Amino acid sequence: MENSLYRQAGVDIDAGNRAVELMKSAVQSTYTPAVLAGVGGFGGLFALHDLPAAPVLVSSIDGVGTKVKLAAQLGRWEGIGHDIANHCTDGILVQNARPLFFLDYLATSKLNPVAAAAVVQGMAAACRANGCALIGGETAEMPGVYVEGAFDVAGAIVGLVDRAALLPRLDAMRPGDALLGLPSSGPHTNGYSLIRRVVEGRNLQEALMDNRTLADALLAPHRAYVSEVDQLQRAGILIKGMAHVTGGGILENVPRSLPPQLAARIVTKSWTPPLIFQRLVAWAGIPPQEAYRVFNMGIGMVLMVDADGVDEALLQLPEAVVIGRLVERNAAAEPVQLIG
């Protein structure tokens, strides 16, 4: 975001400058020695180092859906930065890649430097936690393309994995392998079109039974699961595959990491969906089964783990839950069987 942009936008230059400084220092706080900064000020430079035998770059680009609309409405932007960075991180973590660097695109009808700085600070904090450099970004002001007061954010991530460590390992999966669920912090980035419809007219400041407001629960940032996966792998637990529970929920994401001859039998009562999901499902009046397609229902990541490793995994990660197991799948059967 340049001063010239502020001039065009008629933004107060001092406020703009403060925002730029905040963003710069946030971005720089994510730099590792691999980032070659200050070379001409063009593209982000990342020096590859300590490469594995067969290095594979894993990349993904994504947005956070209409959660941005809710954030804009409430003037709470920082969490959106966490959302996009963590969502992208989990998107490549399922292939066992660890993030190297992240780039963001932030566009709006009219530049709001305070909002932009908050989003970037959120992204930077999430990137730091994930060991990822925030290496580049673009801020665009596009009146006539974006609705007044609305903004959108997209992120691109690049990670690295050794080809031999790529997941899922479909050939290694067996009936009896455990499905380990890692808790989400809330709806993450999915189901917000429905969410926005069902909360319309409600007081977003109303307290839920867990003492958070509805707004807090809906804007809780997406979690990344890098440290959890690291911890299990360091403990020698064989993770055969992972499913990031994003659009399509457990029902549509778990099958993406399964071979055709195996199904996931999931016992829904093995965990209690957090209050926010119970409310959303009731307000929306959707059938129980459908809830596991629209929302993550409290499980943000599913790991396929060898049954022998389950006890140790639960010791390592007390918040993890065995939510089901792999079973043989008949040709006509669904890839996910939800058992109440």
Next chain:
Amino acid sequence: MENSLYRQAGVDIDAGNRAVELMKSAVQSTYTPAVLAGVGGFGGLFALHDLPAAPVLVSSIDGVGTKVKLAAQLGRWEGIGHDIANHCTDGILVQNARPLFFLDYLATSKLNPVAAAAVVQGMAAACRANGCALIGGETAEMPGVYVEGAFDVAGAIVGLVDRAALLPRLDAMRPGDALLGLPSSGPHTNGYSLIRRVVEGRNLQEALMDNRTLADALLAPHRAYVSEVDQLQRAGILIKGMAHVTGGGILENVPRSLPPQLAARIVTKSWTPPLIFQRLVAWAGIPPQEAYRVFNMGIGMVLMVDADGVDEALLQLPEAVVIGRLVERNAAAEPVQLIG
């Protein structure tokens, strides 16, 4: 873009399916052997190979500004795909990186599969020409965020360069080095907020003197200069730096590749700005000097080349023009001096 998205959007499934097939085959046409396809359907996988001694990844994320608004208004989408892919490519080419892969984010108020397929086909064609794999993408439908009928597109690119070959080489630049201009195809992706204002109310189908319509001239896709730079380097010409003439024009982009003790003396009459720029400048009523800040004025890329290499460079690239040279810069002098 998934079928489920079409269902939500109420799009005709057959039209949707045809569009998805078109996109798939366009995307796959960009794949090189480095792309590991079909592994789980998650992130894009790119196997690094033939790495230089000190591999540096160069990345950039960008949009194409409000050119998307004009394209949507005219229902001409394919060029926008070329625009974003080539704009990103030139963004990392200036550091002497060659693109490995590209990812796109396409978002709109309401999904139009024909438009989306056209954009993706344009991107794929540009990626193929630049030796770049279109490795990932996301399509988002966000009513309430985007203005009805409007769309935006962002692209992220990752390229590779040997650290020893990184540009600009500020230490190698000398007074007398030539500034070689490579022609643009039109305004590329810059100045479109002004352009849209000045052409408002004009007949975009009116023929310009060069027999193209105004719409053709305004939507001509951004050029990439990979093959031109390759050709010069293969011929042994030492390129010391490059400037991609994007937002800020020649006046603001050339200095980004110059050391503080050198200025660019540019003789504007050394080339004739294409007709479209003459018209736009006249219609907008902007001062001549300002035109070189708002528009590229016919020069899409500027190369800083050793004076000894100029004759050979002009033989290699007959369309290139010497537009000026580097001179010593006094502390108080502007970094670009335009001479009429």
